[in-house]
Every structure is written in structure tokens, then in C-alpha cells.
Amino acid sequence: MSQDTLFDKVWDLHKVSSLPGGSDQIFIGLHLIHEVTSPQAFGALKDKNLKVKFPDRTVATVDHIVPTDNQSRPFKDNLAEQMIETLENNCLEHKIRFFNIGSGNQGIVHVVAPELGLTQPGMTIACGDSHTSTHGAFGSIAFGIGTSQVRDVLATQTIAMNKLKVRQIWCENQLSNGVYAKDLVLHIINKLGVKAGVGFAYEFAGPAISELSMEERMTICNMSIEGGARCGYINPDEKTFSYIKNKLCAPKNEHWEKALTWWKSLKSNEDSIYDDVIKIDASKIEPTVTWGITPGQSIGINQQIPLLDELSLNDKLLAEEAFEYMSFKPGQSIKDIPVEVCFIGSCTNGRISDLRIAAKVLKDKKVSKNVKAFVVPGSEKVANEAKQEGLDQIFKDSGFQWREPGCSMCLAMNSDKLIGNQVSASSSNRNFKGRQGSPSGRTLLMSPAMVAAAAINGKVSDVREFIN
Amino acid sequence: MKSEFNPPIGKITQINGQCISLIGNDIDTDRIIPARFLKCVDFDSLGESVFEDDRETLKGKHPFDLEENKNATILIVNSNFGCGSSREHAPQALMRWGIKAIIGESFADIFYSNCIAIGIPCFTLPRKSIQEIQKNKDNKFLLLEIDLKNSLAKSKDLILSLEIKETSRKMFLSGEWDATSTLLENESLIEKKYNDLPYLEFNSYLL
Numbered sequence: 274m275s276q277d278t279l280f281d282k283v284w285d286l287h288k289v290s291s292l293p294g295g296s297d298q299i300f301i302g303l304h305l306i307h308e309v310t311s312p313q314a315f316g317a318l319k320d321k322n323l324k325v326k327f328p329d330r331t332v333a334t335v336d337h338i339v340p341t342d343n344q345s346r347p348f349k350d351n352l353a354e355q356m357i358e359t360l361e362n363n364c365l366e367h368k369i370r371f372f373n374i375g376s377g378n379q380g381i382v383h384v385v386a387p388e389l390g391l392t393q394p395g396m397t398i399a400c401g402d403s404h405t406s407t408h409g410a411f412g413s414i415a416f417g418i419g420t421s422q423v424r425d426v427l428a429t430q431t432i433a434m435n436k437l438k439v440r441q442i443w444c445e446n447q448l449s450n451g452v453y454a455k456d457l458v459l460h461i462i463n464k465l466g467v468k469a470g471v472g473f474a475y476e477f478a479g480p481a482i483s484e485l486s487m488e489e490r491m492t493i494c495n496m497s498i499e500g501g502a503r504c505g506y507i508n509p510d511e512k513t514f515s516y517i518k519n520k521l522c523a524p525k526n527e528h529w530e531k532a533l534t535w536w537k538s539l540k541s542n543e544d545s546i547y548d549d550v551i552k553i554d555a556s557k558i559e560p561t562v563t564w565g566i567t568p569g570q571s572i573g574i575n576q577q578i579p580l581l582d583e584l585s586l587n588d589k590l591l592a593e594e595a596f597e598y599m600s601f602k603p604g605q606s607i608k609d610i611p612v613e614v615c616f617i618g619s620c621t622n623g624r625i626s627d628l629r630i631a632a633k634v635l636k637d638k639k640v641s642k643n644v645k646a647f648v649v650p651g652s653e654k655v656a657n658e659a660k661q662e663g664l665d666q667i668f669k670d671s672g673f674q675w676r677e678p679g680c681s682m683c684l685a686m687n688s689d690k691l692i693g694n695q696v697s698a699s700s701s702n703r704n705f706k707g708r709q710g711s712p713s714g715r716t717l718l719m720s721p722a723m724v725a726a727a728a729i730n731g732k733v734s735d736v737r738e739f740i741n
Numbered sequence: 742m743k744s745e746f747n748p749p750i751g752k753i754t755q756i757n758g759q760c761i762s763l764i765g766n767d768i769d770t771d772r773i774i775p776a777r778f779l780k781c782v783d784f785d786s787l788g789e790s791v792f793e794d795d796r797e798t799l800k801g802k803h804p805f806d807l808e809e810n811k812n813a814t815i816l817i818v819n820s821n822f823g824c825g826s827s828r829e830h831a832p833q834a835l836m837r838w839g840i841k842a843i844i845g846e847s848f849a850d851i852f853y854s855n856c857i858a859i860g861i862p863c864f865t866l867p868r869k870s871i872q873e874i875q876k877n878k879d880n881k882f883l884l885l886e887i888d889l890k891n892s893l894a895k896s897k898d899l900i901l902s903l904e905i906k907e908t909s910r911k912m913f914l915s916g917e918w919d920a921t922s923t924l925l926e927n928e929s930l931i932e933k934k935y936n937d938l939p940y941l942e943f944n945s946y947l948l
Contacts, residue, residue: 286938289930294911298924300934302941310828312782321921327935338780352780359782395940403827403851419829419855421920429924431931434854435908467767468821471850501824503850524943532943567767567824587820591766684776684826705771705825712775712794 275439277545279508280474283414287397289431296433302396302413304331304426305382306369308338308360309686310401314423315363323428325367330430332391333364333371336381337686341649341676344374353687367427378521380652380678383407383620387491388654390520394509394536399426404620404702406497409506410490411513412539414474416504437474437504438548441541444481446556451737453630454489455496455622455700455720456561457481459571461553462500463561467569470502473548476541477507481555487516488626495621496702499568508540560736562607563704563718565595570704571718574735578605598706599715600694608733610717614697615646615728616709617673617721619683622700623651625658627721631700632659632667634725634739640672641731647674647689649681673728685710698727746788746837749860752916756842756862756887758814761804762875768818769825770852774834776826787830788837805838815885817874818845823852832856842887844894844903846871857909860918862889864903889913 275281289298306314311333318325325331338353348354364371372378378385383404386392394412398405401423408415422432442461448454475497477490485493490507497505514533517523524532559573570592572578578596580603581589596603601610617623617631628650640646648668650656656678659665665675682689683701690710691697697709697716704716717733726736778790796803804810816835822845823831832855835843843856844864856863864887866874877883885894887903889910894901912918924931935941 287934289934290927292908292917292923293915294917295908298927298930300931300938302938309779313784313829316783323921323925326931350780355782356780391944393940393943401827401829403825405827417827417851419827419832419851419858421829421858422854425858425921425924428921429928429931430935431924431927433920433924435906467824468847468849471821471847498825498851501821501849522944528943532940535939567769587766594765684771686776686779703769703771703825705769707775707794708771710777712797 275546275548277542278439278476278547279412279506279539279541280414280437280439280476282539283395283397284436292433296435298431299397299434300431301399301426302330303386303391303398305386305398305400305405306331306333306423307382307402308335308356310420311363311423312356312359313420314427317424318427325369325427326430328368331369331427332386333360333369334379334382334385335360335373337680337684339374339679340687341679341681341689344677350688377653380655381620381623381680383495384624384651384655387411388520388652390517390523393517393532394513395539399432403498404495406503406505407491407495407620409494409497409504410487411517412506412509412536414504414506417498438472439476440470440473440549440551441476441478441547442551442553444477444479444553444555446554447481447484448555448558451722451740452558452560453720453722454485454492456558457555458493458496459561459563459568459718460558462496462569463571464553465500465551467499467567468501470497470500473502474504474506475500475502476547477505482507483510486626487512488624491624492621496568499702509536560720560723562723562733564599564601564607565592566598566704566706567591568702568704568718570595572607574608576607578603578607580604608735610733611643611696612698612717612727612732613644613695614691615640615644615724616682616697616699616701617724618649618651618681619701620651620680621702622721623649623655625655627700628655628659628664631721631725632664634722634736635671635673635729636667638671638729640728643731644728646672646728647676649676650678652678682709684708698724698733700724749841753860753862753913753918754889756815758841758885759812760815760817760874760883760885761810761813762817763804764819764875766820767824768822770823770828770831771825773823773831774828779828779830784830784833784837787834791834791838812839814839814841815887816840816843817871818843819871820846820868822848824849827851829855829859832859832861836861844871857912857918858920862905862909862913864905866901866903870901
């Protein structure tokens with residue numbers, strides 16, 4: 274059993290009680306809500322005649338269903354309009370702070386909370402969204418919950434949960450040029466498998482992790498869940514503190530010094546005990562692309578899609594299913610596979626640094642005429658910052674469509690969808706069957722830089738040929 | 742889909758019913774309920790859309806469309822079932838189609854907690870046992886009696902020793918799986934925690 278890790282410290286601090294069944298009652302320091310997984314939770318509160326216990330600990334925004342072309346109200350999609358109205362009414366009724374469209378702070382919930390300084394080290398953070406693990410980048414313990422647990426957090430600010438085990442993923446050496454956090458996390462998921470993290474929190478550590486910016490760290494923690502780990506985190510350091518400083522909701526004045534002292538005490542002790550430790554050599558990783566129907570089915574850009582004989586019996590079945598769905602052949606190179614749609618955005622890679630990297634690749638280049646390409650900033654703040662830097666113009670000049678913030682084609686709950694069996698190069702997090710809105714649509718996950726390269730060439734390409 | 746839906750309430754000690762097998766590892770919640778069906782403010786109509794795209798692809802041959810499975814209540818799955826999105830709509834859709842318990846090789850964490858929270862016990866069995874059940878040609882007629890007290894599943898010629906997290910088993914037996922009221926019993930402890938946490942004062946100006 275783990276001891277003295279950040280996870281242990283934060284868990285113990287937030288433990289309210291041991292429940293009769295044996296699980297722990299854990300206090301949730303920050304609760305984030307959005308329009309998709311909260312309406313039924315508010316409905317259940319009403320049915321049970323309960324109030325929101327601490328409205329100041331819940332913050333709302335709208336992201337999943339918002340259109341990215343025309344955001345004027347009412348939305349064209351009646352169901353989407355009904356969902357945003359329900360959220361507006363629930364927030365109003367229960368006095369919950371809501372960052373609505375046009376507030377300057379709306380966006381994907383996992384982009385918004387960090388950029389507002391809401392996400393801080395040592396907190397427990399829950400949200401009805403599996404990518405809540407993103408916030409672990411700050412040394413918080415953050416995890417996705419379902420709607421019944423959203424109800425529990427609203428009513429009690431606590432949930433019942435079994436303590437997770439802790440696996441440290443030690444990333445040695447440094448990523449090479451043209452290889453990004455997305456490549457690292459795809460590589461980790463490939464090596465460990467998509468279910469290795471079940472029952473675990475992942476602590477990402479080592480020189481390659483320390484070197485990453487806060488936004489890159491968010492990309493890593495964001496995809497913990499794709500490796501099965503509900504929670505992923507990184508010990509906070511000077512980069513964490515300076516990212517938070519001066520943000521809207523960051524501690525101010527005398528509170529800042531107090532916070533800093535406390536945050537510094539949180540990191541895993543040098544002699545902490547882990548349930549498991551895994552080592553990864555970051556220097557050996559290439560730009561990485563998925564070829565299948567789970568985020569674990571990925572290869573380096575210069576590799577071939579595996580032959581069935583190279584796979585374990587278990588992986589073989591899923592590979593066969595993937596070959597059939599994707600219409601790819603074992604042994605085929607991933608490089609040069611034609612793509613029809615290119616999507617840059619999502620809670621994984623829709624932040625300002627992602628847009629900067631993609632824009633750098635796209636500057637003075639044109640998107641292939643066979644490709645529909647669009648970029649969806651992760652938040653209104655990201656969009657505004659990008660505009661100030663002229664990135665929107667670089668995207669538009671290259672042939673990318675510049676859209677309004679939201680989750681968009683990561684899960685295609687709005688009108689941004691693949692059509693038929695189109696192949697998309699996507700900076701998002703899931704390549705599940707049908708994920709991007711068409712039951713036969715095909716998704717290749719990669720870094721935003723690699724999406725930009727694919728857009729220019731109209732096929733999967735090595736971004737290092739553009740930047741070196 | 743069954744005509745009338747009654748959500749489970751109170752103690753869950755026994756589940757009897759017909760099994761339905763769904764073969765495949767890593768079946769994610771996007772497949773269980775595609776995202777377009779999440780555009781709703783209640784869960785009521787999700788049952789009919791469960792596995793919509795997979796069913797469409799198989800044109801009537803999906804296990805959830807076969808006539809002989811229409812009364813099934815116990816779902817038999819492989820490993821990492823329910824991975825991906827945290828959408829509770831996935832177990833809600835299964836439950837509203839008629840599923841009352843799931844037996845599998847393994848479950849994704851969030852899906853598992855969602856099932857427990859809405860009263861669907863999830864049990865595990867070793868791969869071999871699952872594959873035995875799924876291979877059985879008469880599977881469509883496999884009727885199981887699940888006894889939560891003893892973690893056993895029995896059919897007329899089969900006794901299976903099921904694994905379930907002890908915390909979950911106890912919650913079902915005591916009826917405390919619907920956690921809100923149990924959590925609320927500790928209201929004074931919750932308030933104490935709220936007052937004692939070192940960081941709430943750092944951002945008390947949030948509102």
C-alpha cells in the first residue's frame with residue numbers, strides 16, 4: 274500500500290469518515306459542472322428535497338453541446354438550447370457561479386478551471402467528466418464521476434470512494450525535438466495498456482516530466498483515464514506556482530505566501546512507497562499516431578501497424594476488430610495514410626501553447642485541398658490570446674477554419690462531425706468507434722503539430738520534416 | 742426494451758434472470774450510448790438507444806436485438822467493460838433496457854462506480870469462466886440465480902463463485918448503495934472538514 278505520496282497526503286486530508294461498507298467518504302474541494310452530466314443530478318436533488326450544500330465550492334461552464342460556428346441564442350439545435358437553459362436555471366436557483374458564453378471565461382471545463390486559477394495543488398477536484406484527471410497536473414487529486422456522484426457532491430460536498438493504489442511512471446531523459454507531451458502519453462498508454470490503470474492513480478515523474486510546461490503536463494494527466502487511471506497527477510513545483518500566480522482565483526497577498534508554504538509540503542516524499550513503479554525512456558519516443566480503435570493502439574510515425582503475430586492473444590482480438598473497422602492492413606505504414614478531416618482542439622490539446630505550435634507549422638503553408646481543417650480554441654481566453662498574437666490569421670491563411678470555443682469534434686455532440694468513414698487527424702483523446710460523430714468515422718490521434726503537418730500534406734506526416 | 746421501468750430501491754440480495762453475452766474487450770461507453778443521445782435532461786428514453794451504432798451495424802444480429810434475449814437481465818462481458826467517458830448515461834441505458842447485474846472479466850473504474858451508485862451489481866470472474874459461459878451454445882437459455890450474500894451464481898448445472906468488492910457487496914446488502922443519505926449522516930463531520938481544510942480560506946473570495 275502506498276505511503277507518503279502526494280496522493281496519500283491529499284486523500285488523508287480530505288477523508289471525512291470511513292463508511293460502514295468500508296469505503297472512504299472524501300470531501301471534494303472543487304466541484305466543476307457542465308451541461309451534460311449535471312441536469313439529472315439537479316433533478317435528483319429536487320426529488321430528494323435537498324439543497325446544494327456549499328454552492329461556493331461548485332463552478333459551472335458550458336462546453337460539450339455548444340456550436341462552434343454560430344453561438345447566438347437560441348441555439349439552432351433545440352436540444353442543445355434546452356441543455357444550456359437547464360444549466361443556467363440550475364445555477365441561478367442554487368447560486369452557483371456560471372461562466373457562460375460571452376463571459377470571457379467560458380470554455381472546456383478542463384481548460385477553464387486552470388486558467389482561472391481555480392485548480393490548485395492539494396485540492397480534491399471532481400467533475401462529471403472522465404478527463405477531470407487533467408487537473409492533476411497541478412498536484413491536485415482530480416477524477417471523473419458519474420451523475421449520481423455529481424448529485425452526492427452537490428448535496429454533501431463528499432463522495433463515497435475506495436482509495437486508489439499509486440503507480441509512479443518515471444520518465445527518464447528528455448523528449449526529442451518535434452516530440453510532444455501527447456506523444457509521450459500515447460506512448461505510455463501503448464506500453465502499459467488501456468486497462469493497466471484500473472484501480473490506480475498515476476504519478477507522472479522524472480526529468481522528462483519536470484521539463485514539461487504546465488500545459489504539457491495537463492495533456493499528460495488528461496489522458497491518464499485512457500490508460501485506465503481515473504486520476505493522474507504530477508508533484509507541484511516552481512512552474513506550477515508561477516502558472517497559478519495572479520490568475521483570477523489564485524490566492525492573493527498574505528494568502529499567497531501561506532498557500533505557497535502549504536503547496537510545497539505536498540509533494541511525494543523522497544522515500545514514499547508506491548504500489549508499483551514503471552520506467553519510460555522519453556528520449557526514444559517518436560511522434561506517435563494511433564492506428565486503431567483504442568488510444569493504446571499507437572505506433573511511432575516511422576513504424577508499421579503491427580502484424581497479428583507480434584501481438585498477445587488478448588491484443589490480437591482487438592487488433593482484428595480495429596483492422597476491420599479502420600480498413601488498415603497489418604504491416605502497413607502509418608505514414609502517408611490519407612486524411613480527410615483535421616481537428617485541433619479539445620481538453621487534451623486545445624490550449625494556447627498547442628495553437629502556437631500548430632500555427633508555427635502552418636505559417637506560410639496551405640492545407641491540402643482534400644482536407645477539411647478546423648481549429649477550436651479550448652476557451653474564450655485561449656481564443657482571445659490567439660487573436661492577440663495573430664494566430665487566428667495564420668490558421669485562416671493556411672486554410673483552417675477558425676471556430677468558437679467548445680468540445681466540438683472531440684465527441685461530436687454539436688454539429689461538428691465526421692461523415693461516413695472519413696479519416697480524421699485529431700488532437701483529441703479518443704479514437705473509439707463512432708467517437709467523432711459518424712458510426713463508421715475513423716480517428717487517428719496525434720499531437721497538434723502532427724495534425725498541422727497532416728493537414729498540409731493531406732496524409733499522416735512526420736512533423737519533424739517541417740520544423741527541423 | 743421492456744415496457745415498464747422500475748428502478749431498484751433498497752436492499753439488493755438476489756438477482757435471478759437470463760444471461761445475455763456481449764463478446765469483446767474494451768467496450769467503451771461511447772459504444773454503449775453514443776454521445777448524440779446525451780442531449781437530454783433526464784435518462785428516461787436511453788434504454789432504446791443502448792448500443793445504437795453497434796446494433797445498426799449488425800442489422801438485427803446484435804445480442805441486444807435477438808428475440809431470445811429480450812427478457813435477459815444479466816449481462817456477461819469481457820475485460821475493461823465501460824472504459825472511456827464517465828457518462829452515467831451508459832449504465833442508465835443498460836438498466837433501462839433491462840439489465841440488473843453485470844458479470845465480466847473486469848470493469849473500468851468510473852463505469853463500475855456509476856453502476857454501484859444506481860444499483861447494478863458488477864461481479865468479476867476469471868477469463869476462462871467468462872469464456873466458458875460465452876461459448877455455451879445454450880447461453881441464451883442460461884438462467885442464473887445470483888446470491889449476493891454468498892457471492893454465488895447458480896444455474897441448474899453450474900455453480901460460480903463470483904468476485905465483488907466487499908464494500909460494494911455490503912452496500913447492496915444493507916441498501917446503502919444509494920449513497921446520498923449515508924453521506925449526509927455525517928453532516929457535522931462534513932462541516933468540520935469544510936472549516937478545517939487549509940486552502941478554503943485562500944480562495945474564500947471566489948464568489
